[in-house]
Amino acid sequence: MAVELINWQFRQISNHAESPLIPNQWYDTKNFTSHQIHTDLLEANIIPDPFIDDNEIHVQWISELNWQYRCIFDAPGNSNSNASLILEGIDTFANIKLNNKTILTTDNYFHKHVIPIIMNDNNELVITFNSSLRIGQELEQEHGKLPVWNGDSSRVYVRKPQFQYGWDWGPNLNTCGFESIKLITDEDYVKDFFIGYNLNQELDIAELSIEIEYLFDKSPENIEIEIKDDTGIVVDRIVPTIPVTNYNITNVKLWYPINQGKQSLYQFSLIINGICKTTQKVGFRKIELVQVNDKYGKSFYFKINNIPIQIWGTNWIPAHSFQSRLTKLDYQQWINLIIHGGYNLIRIWGGGQYEKDILYSLCDEAGILIWQDFMFACGIYPETIIESVTQEVEDQLIRLRQHCSIIIYAGNNEDYQIAESINLDTNNSTQFPAKNIYEYIIPDKINKLCNFTPYHYGSPYSDTSHKSSDPTIGDLHQWNVWHGTHEPYQNWPELSGRFVSEFGMLSIPSLQTLTKYINESQLSINSTLLNFHTKAAGGIENLDNYLWDNFLKPESLDISHYIYLTQLLQSEAMSLAYRYWRRNWENYKTGGIIMWQLNDCWPSISWSAIDFLKIPKLVYYGVKREIQQVGIACRRYQIKQQTYKQQNVFEVKNCLDIWGFGEFLDIGVKIEFYTEYGDLYFFKSIKNLVFLNNQVNMVAEKLCFDNINDNTIIYLKLIENDKIIARSSDWPQPLKKLPWNKLSTNLTIEYLGQGDFQISTTKPVKRLELYFDYTHNYLFDDNGIDLFPDDPQIIHINNFDELDVEKIRYRHLGSI
DSSP states (O other): OEEEOOOEEEEEOSOOTTOOSOTTOOEEOOSOSSEEHHHHHHHTTSSOOTTSTTHHHHTGGGGGSOEEEEEEEEOOSOTTSOOEEEEEOOBSEEEEEETTEEEEEEOBTTOEEEEEOOOOSEEEEEEEEEOHHHHHHHHHHHHOOOOBSSSOGGGGGSBSOGGGEEETTEEEOOOOEESEEEEEOOTTOEEEEEEEEEEOTTSOEEEEEEEEEESSSSOOSSEEEEEEOTTSOEEEEEOOOSSEEEEEEESOOBBOOTTTSOBOOEEEEEEETTEEEEEEEEOBOOEEEEOOEETTEEOOEEEETTEEEOEEEEEEOOSSSSGGGOOHHHHHHHHHHHHHTTOOEEEEOTTSOOOOHHHHHHHHHHTOEEEEEOSOBSBOOOGGGHHHHHHHHHHHHHHHTTOTTEEEEESOBSHHHHHHHTTOOTTOTTTSTTHHIIIIIHHHHHHHHSSSOOEESSBSOOBTTBOTTOTTSSOEEOOTTTSTTOOOGGGGGGGOOSSEEEOOOOBOOOHHHHHHHSOGGGOSTTOHHHHHTOOSTTHHHHHHHHHHHHSOOOSSOOHHHHHHHHHHHHHHHHHHHHHHHHHTTGGGSOOEEEESOSOOSSSOOBSOSBOTTSOBOHHHHHHHHHTOSSEEEEEEEEEEEEOSSOTTOEEEEEEEEEEEESOEEEEEEEEEEEOTTSOEEEEEEEEEEEEOTTSOEEEEEEEEETTOOTTOEEEEEEEETTEEEEEEEEOOSSGGGSOGGGOOOOOEEEEEETTEEEEEOSSOEEEEEEEOOTTOOOOBSSOSEEEOTTOOEEEEBTTOOGGGGGGOEEEOTTOO
């Protein structure tokens, strides 16, 4: 039997002048199985919500104190029988006593502990948490200060989620607590049930190697493994052998990523004495990370089941500063948003935590791929943690290795980069001690424990002879837009890499989110609290620089319209990156694109596509349009051509490259050209095109026109059987070049019923957003669209209440 221990109490056991608690007095917690001291204090109405206003500052005393939790429980059944405690997510430096006897001392949040115990009829389990902040600083004083980006530098000595120390998008809320503590009294309890496999060359036979580990020494009798395919049909029942059971599945159904095929999951059930003790869902797939020399340098792209796939992903950070607050429903909603947004991968970033099982399972089921970092980020990690990390890596790989959605492990986030920035030799383990972790310990454990999954030393990482910023090899974090050299986002084509795993643009979240977490008196541009919730380097000032470099600054601007403009900026910047780099799939020049970032851990002004309340920003919809399976796109540029009559005289020509995606035997493209005042003056049609799947289909290259100029607005339509199936547009850059005051439009919005709104215009419209006041939160199928004459578009609003028809509003660039 496995019992989750509940009904915990907590108390403060050291003193602090700012604490309102009575030291050593026990306080009851809510009936949660997962606990963090901040959330328990909040639930007890002892502290203010750290997410509201600047309350983060006023709860810093919590991380400086020592805390205790206790649980009093009765022994189930015979207390003399075998029993163990399974403890996970102990955060971090803890002494654990059962009935006043120490059974465990911990120093690593990422360890899993299985502890044999002897119980009384009545038992008291007490966990004493010593301040991670204080102990980390003591370790730093003993061993020396090491460089970090973000957070207190002592964090590299502490194996816990690093973002708790504060990041450039999140607060400093260094907590303590635990994820799960279970009491096990079942003699047949299964500690591990692993379905290892190899696929034959034809990918139609899975050669299985099944391992079973029981918690207690005694091996049970009457065991069988039941295998069901993805339809629920029983494929076979087999009797396992010790220590490994070998078995072949023929005509195996493969697991594919979303939009590439079916997510076939076999279910393996371990049945003991007629009772199912545990199950594993297994997706059989072949993963290859292709790195071969080519004319651009060295490739970096994935093949899944022998099919090349370009990654269109997004970076995942912890979805809450206090993970104990997240529910299964939260994770399901996030996965739904990822699917709705068109992404095929999330990168679980290395400064957070190895995620909960539910996230990986949902990704397995949905076909969402995972790039999994190990939990090291933006720091030089010391040799002192290596022994603890070795166990951490093994614990986490055993937990994660069955998930078919994980297609790559990476050793860290930006640790090679920070080493290079201070001129450390990353090939020297004395200067760069964590080299032993990233280049030896982790890959060795992966090779021993996992079904084959590619491993990459870090992100970004090139190789031993190239810097991690080299765009011709490995993956790249492209931060020269926003950080670095502060490049204009229009320069994305020159800033590409073989696989771009981070790039971003800041924006402000919805007014609904700000209203919930910031005092109404502070809901103004550049207010103290708006800046407080902006943790990024450069903050609002840097955001404004990009904003007014690209858009005309209105004479008057309220917070609602300011939010809109920042989200428009982010949408433009990120959409163009996906557009241009998706084209680089040709010859595998760019194997993947992963934007920074999908989500927030608190109400932040950040790079997220979806804010803390799960409200999508305009960038969410803009990127979604660029990564549709069927699409059309173009890029304008200028070339110099020698004149026909004079050999040494050159003239500038405005040219277009046009490309598309999808699979069609007969498709057409219509190109419309509008003046800067929004008048159609020229169009061109290209017919009888053939598009091939999973390719960049070039419609035209260096298509030059004498009658287009820098201010021409270009509109593309992909047409099949006289029906528009995809659209795209290209506008003069920067957008403030256009005379928006002369682009007068006549917009019509008509409600068609069932959440459908049809919108039409007489002139080109840039980034038209439908919205409601801050009391409404709807998910749109599309929003922030570019709209053109004679092409009405329908925007669907999910779960729309028709009582809100009259409440809908709109805005677009130039309307403010």
